Amino acid sequence: VNTVVGFVGLGHMGGPMAANLVKAGHRVRGYDLSAASLAAAVAAGVEPAASAAEAAAGADVVITMLPAGRHVLALYQDEGLLAAAKPGTLFVDCSTIDVADARAAHDAAARAGHRALDAPVSGGVMGAEAATLTFMAGGGEAEFAQAEPLLSAMGKKAVHCGAAGSGQAAKICNNMILGISMIAVSEAFVLGESLGLSHQALYDVASTASGQCWALTVNCPVPGPVPGSPAGRDYRPGFAAPLMAKDLGLAANALRAGGVHAELGLRAAELYAEFAEGPGAAEDFSGIIRTIRDRSTQ
Ligand code: NAD
Numbered sequence: 001v002n003t004v005v006g007f008v009g010l011g012h013m014g015g016p017m018a019a020n021l022v023k024a025g026h027r028v029r030g031y032d033l034s035a036a037s038l039a040a041a042v043a044a045g046v047e048p049a050a051s052a053a054e055a056a057a058g059a060d061v062v063i064t065m066l067p068a069g070r071h072v073l074a075l076y077q078d079e080g081l082l083a084a085a086k087p088g089t090l091f092v093d094c095s096t097i098d099v100a101d102a103r104a105a106h107d108a109a110a111r112a113g114h115r116a117l118d119a120p121v122s123g124g125v126m127g128a129e130a131a132t133l134t135f136m137a138g139g140g141e142a143e144f145a146q147a148e149p150l151l152s153a154m155g156k157k158a159v160h161c162g163a164a165g166s167g168q169a170a171k172i173c174n175n176m177i178l179g180i181s182m183i184a185v186s187e188a189f190v191l192g193e194s195l196g197l198s199h200q201a202l203y204d205v206a207s208t209a210s211g212q213c214w215a216l217t218v219n220c221p222v223p224g225p226v227p228g229s230p231a232g233r234d235y236r237p238g239f240a241a242p243l244m245a246k247d248l249g250l251a252a253n254a255l256r257a258g259g260v261h262a263e264l265g266l267r268a269a270e271l272y273a274e275f276a277e278g279p280g281a282a283e284d285f286s287g288i289i290r291t292i293r294d295r296s297t298q
Helices: 014-023 035-043 052-056 069-076 099-111 124-130 141-154 166-194 199-206 241-258 263-277 285-294
Strands: 004-008 027-031 061-064 090-093 115-118 133-139 155-162
Touching: 004 014, 004 052, 014 027, 014 035, 014 061, 014 124, 014 141, 027 035, 027 052, 061 141, 069 099, 090 099, 090 141, 099 115, 099 133, 099 166, 099 241, 115 141, 115 166, 124 133, 133 141, 133 166, 141 155, 155 166, 166 199, 166 241, 166 263, 166 285, 241 263, 241 285, 263 285
Parallel strands: 004 027, 004 061, 061 090, 090 115, 133 155
Antiparallel strands: 115 133
C-alpha cells in the first residue's frame, strides 16, 4: 500500500530522499523554507505544500530532514506540525540531532497523540541520491515496522537500535569512533614521516594488522595507498569537516550529560571544531592531517 508522506526539509539530503520515495510510488507532499530546494523537489515529482503544516495535514507519515534539534522541536511545536497532523500520525525525524532533543521530540509527538521514530542516516549526499543510506532507528517495534518500507525506498539498510533516542545514540557513538580514528591514523602517518617511513609501507602493514580501520582503508588521509580517497583530490569531500565537527559536538554534549569520562572523544570534538572553522571549512574531514603536519616541528 502506498503511503501519503509529508516531507519537511528538502535540502542536500532531504531532496533526493523525497525523490526516491516518489520513485517508489509514494505520494509525497513537501515543504522547505528555501524556494529553490522546494522547486528542485517538485521537479522530481514532490507535490508542493504552502507550509510545513500543510505538508503534514492528511499525511500517514511525516518525515523531517532538518539541520539541528532546535529546528525539529520548533517545527513540531511552535510551527504547528504536530497540531496539523491527523491523530496517530507517525513522525519520523531523519535529521542528526542531540539525543536529548530526539527524546523531547518523541515526547512532544506522544503528547499530541502521535507516534514517533528517530531515524538518522549515514551515507551522505551520494547515499541519499542512490538510495543506499543506512538508517539507525529509535522507537517502538510497530513504529519501526510501519516506517520500514519508506526507509527501504531511501536506503539499503535500517537497524532498529532500541527505544526513543537510540538511533541518534548509535549515530553519535559511531561517528565518535570515526572522528577519533581519523585523528589516530593521521597522527600515525605524520609520526611515520618523521621516522622516515613511507606512506605505502605504513599502509601495507597497518591495513593488514591491528591498526586496520575505515579511516585508513577507505578514507586514507594521505594520497596514494587508496585511490579515490579524498586525499587524492586535495581533500575535496567526501564527508565534510563541518559535519564531523557537528556530530562530535553532539557526542560531546551526550558525554557531558552522561558524566562519561571520554578524553579522546572530547578532544576530538575540540580539534574538529577548530579545523572546521579554519582550514577545514570546505574540506573532507581527513584534511585534518595537514593541520597535524603543520603543527609538527620536523
Ligand atoms: P541542508 O541544510 O542541505 O538541508 C536542511 C533543509 O532544511 C534546508 O533546505 C532548509 O531550508 C530546511 N529547513 C530548515 N528549517 C526549516 C523549517 N522550519 N521549515 C522547512 N524547512 C526548513 O542539510 P542536509 O545536508 O540535507 O542535512 C540535513 C540533516 O542530515 C542534518 O541534521 C545533517 O547533520 C544530517 N546528515 C547530513 C549528511 C550530509 O552528508 N549532508 C549526512 C548524514 C546526516
